[in-house]
Amino acid sequence: MSARDEILGRVRSALVGASPAVEVPRGYRTRGDASVDVLALFAERVADYRADVVRCSPDEVEAMIAGALAGARAVVPPELGWHVPDAVVDTGLSALELDELDAVVTAAAVGIAETGTVVLDHGPGQGRRALSLVPDLHVCVVLAEQVVAGVPEGVARLDPTRPTTWISGPSATSDIELNRVEGVHGPRRLVVVLVG
Secondary structure (H helix, E strand, C coil): CCHHHHHHHHHHHHHCCCCCCCCCCCCCCCCCCCCCCHHHHHHHHHHHCCCEEEEECHHHHHHHHHHHHCCCCEEECCCCCCCCCCCEECCCCCHHHHHCCCEEEEECCEEECCCCEEEECCCCCCCCHHHHHCCCEEEEEEEHHHEECCHHHHHHHCCCCCCCEEECCCCEEECCCCCEEECCCCCCEEEEEEEC
16 A cells, blocks of 8 residues: 555545544633732733833823823724814724824723733724724723733633734734834834723
């Protein structure tokens, strides 16, 4: 028997169900370390990705957003929940129109401490995906109660029928010589306003 015949024989056997079922362990971790200060870890990990993190109380959010924007012209999704002076409310702006704006301000659905990731599910105050990808600066407001320890807890809070955007720092890629380039596939700068 040739090697070809042997391989094709194995494929035929597998297709008719002759091979034994493989047991896949499913004991995945579902919770992060409860002893960890998730807000501190989240802030640390977000900063590790070269993003800026500013912490504030609920009554300071608008001032922190204004400070992060530093006069930049911003677009905001409908139902943002915070006033952003002189911001353009997105009503389906084209990619070209979004590119003419300097920044976007959004809310978030979840923050994941272990990975320093912000997740948008494009619900109220988060806008459509293009908003978080086109402007050069993304200011994202994350509430303390939205921050969880690990990915399994974050996924459990998300609606699997909604689109999601997972953000771990500013957009970055490397060329073949490993030179880092930021802003190619999304915002060049990310500012996370952590509330609480």
